[in-house]
Amino acid sequence: LCATGTAVAGENALVLAVLFYTPSLRAPMFLLIGSLALADLLAGLGLVANFAVRYLLRPPSEAAELGAAGLLLAAFSASVCSLLAITVDRYLSLYNALTYHSERTLGFTCAMVLLMWLLCLGVGLLPLLGWNCLRDQSACSILRPVTKDNAAVLAVTFLLLFALMMQLYLQICKIAFRHAQQIAVQHQFIATAQATSTRKGLSTLSLILGTFALCWIPFAIYSLVADSSYPVVYTYSLALPATCNSLINPIIYAFRNPDIQKSLWLACCGCIPSTFSSRPRTSSDV
Numbered sequence: 001l002c003a004t005g006t007a008v009a010g011e012n013a014l015v016l017a018v019l020f021y022t023p024s025l026r027a028p029m030f031l032l033i034g035s036l037a038l039a040d041l042l043a044g045l046g047l048v049a050n051f052a053v054r055y056l057l058r059p060p061s062e063a064a065e066l067g068a069a070g071l072l073l074a075a076f077s078a079s080v081c082s083l084l085a086i087t088v089d090r091y092l093s094l095y096n097a098l099t100y101h102s103e104r105t106l107g108f109t110c111a112m113v114l115l116m117w118l119l120c121l122g123v124g125l126l127p128l129l130g131w132n133c134l135r136d137q138s139a140c141s142i143l144r145p146v147t148k149d150n151a152a153v154l155a156v157t158f159l160l161l162f163a164l165m166m167q168l169y170l171q172i173c174k175i176a177f178r179h180a181q182q183i184a185v186q187h188q189f190i191a192t193a194q195a196t197s198t199r200k201g202l203s204t205l206s207l208i209l210g211t212f213a214l215c216w217i218p219f220a221i222y223s224l225v226a227d228s229s230y231p232v233v234y235t236y237s238l239a240l241p242a243t244c245n246s247l248i249n250p251i252i253y254a255f256r257n258p259d260i261q262k263s264l265w266l267a268c269c270g271c272i273p274s275t276f277s278s279r280p281r282t283s284s285d286v
Contacts, residue, residue, distance in 0.1 A: 001236065001243060005047025008246045012041040015254045022263045028109035032086045033253050033260075035113050039078035039120075040246035046071040047243060062134055066127045069145055073154075074124025079246060081116050083212065084161055086253065091168045094175040126150070133228075140228035142235045148227050155223040158216065165212070169205050208252060215245035 015037040019025050050068040057064060093100045133140040133147045141151035219242040226234070254260050 001047050001240060002051035004240065004243050004247065005044040005051070007044070008243065009041050009044030009048070011247060011250050012037040012044065015250045015260070016041065018254075018260055018263045018267065021267075025259060025263065026106065028104050028106055029086075029089060030259075031106065031109050031113060032082060032089055033257070035117070036079060036082035036086065036249055036253060039075050039082050040249055042071065043075035043079055043243070043246045046075050065134075065145060066132060069127045069132075069143075070124040073126065073146075074120050076242075076246075077123045078117060078120040079249070080158060080161060080216075081120060083249070084165055085112070085116060087165045087168045087172075091172050091175075094172060137228070142223060142226050142228065142230060144228060151223045155220040158220045162212065162217065166209055169209060173205055211248055211252065212245065215241045215248070 016034060019030055019034045019037070046068060049071060053060070053064045053068045089104070092104065096103065127145060131147065131150045132145040134145050139147045139149075141148040143151045143154075146154070219238040222234070222238050255264070
């Protein structure tokens with residue numbers, strides 16, 4: 001987990017550097033990608049800090065343990081909420097296509113992201129405010145020092161957020177499919193355009209939801225049924241895929257974006273390949 005956290009922090013720091021030093025990447029959609037990268041960066045640092053507190057700090061400090069746990073809670077909460085915000089943004093960009101750019105201004109997006117981060121920071125403060133089992137080890141969950149009841153609340157909340165994301169992405173696919181069908185009718189290429197749009201939408205949907213579900217749902221369900229008496233190796237074996245989601249997020253949401261790819265090419269070799277697609281990518285892309 002410490003090695004994964006280091007890789008997560010480095011990869012997401014690269015995304016933040018590209019967004020920060022590229023003036024053209026200032027649209028609301030890139031702000032949401034930046035929020036996701038910042039959350040995953042802090043999650044990576046939190047994993048390293050948690051390792052240091054548990055295995056390197058002697059004697060162990062309760063304040064340091066609670067602080068490391070709070071950092072992980074805040075970071076992973078912000079990561080999941082940022083993923084939900086990106087999903088909502090994609091849905092609104094299709095559902096309100098005519099008014100999206102006038103309503104979703106950069107200032108509005110900044111305010112929503114700030115509110116989201118304040119909420120997640122509040123979640124991170126919970127271990128310091130009493131959501132811990134340091135005084136009663138029998139009440140500990142697998143997410144020590146979080147108690148079993150509080151871990152169950154977090155797991156149920158996560159599953160509800162995942163269900164909301166899945167519903168939104170299904171609606172996105174329906175809207176995108178309907179748009180592609182209308183365009184295909186106008187150009188009299190119904191079968192070809194419809195098949196292409198459906199295939200692309202389903203593949204992207206499967207990539208996003210499949211990765212998220214495979215990484216997080218086993219750990220969330222395990223958090224509901226297990227407690228601190230379960231073998232630690234089970235917890236680590238399920239926590240590792242969950243943390244790897246922060247390693248995969250930049251690939252799905254950042255490095256696949258043509259604008260970010262251009263910035264990376266310019267930063268690495270000072271040029272853009274001639275075969276690079278010139279089609280602009282928007283947040284409405286499924």
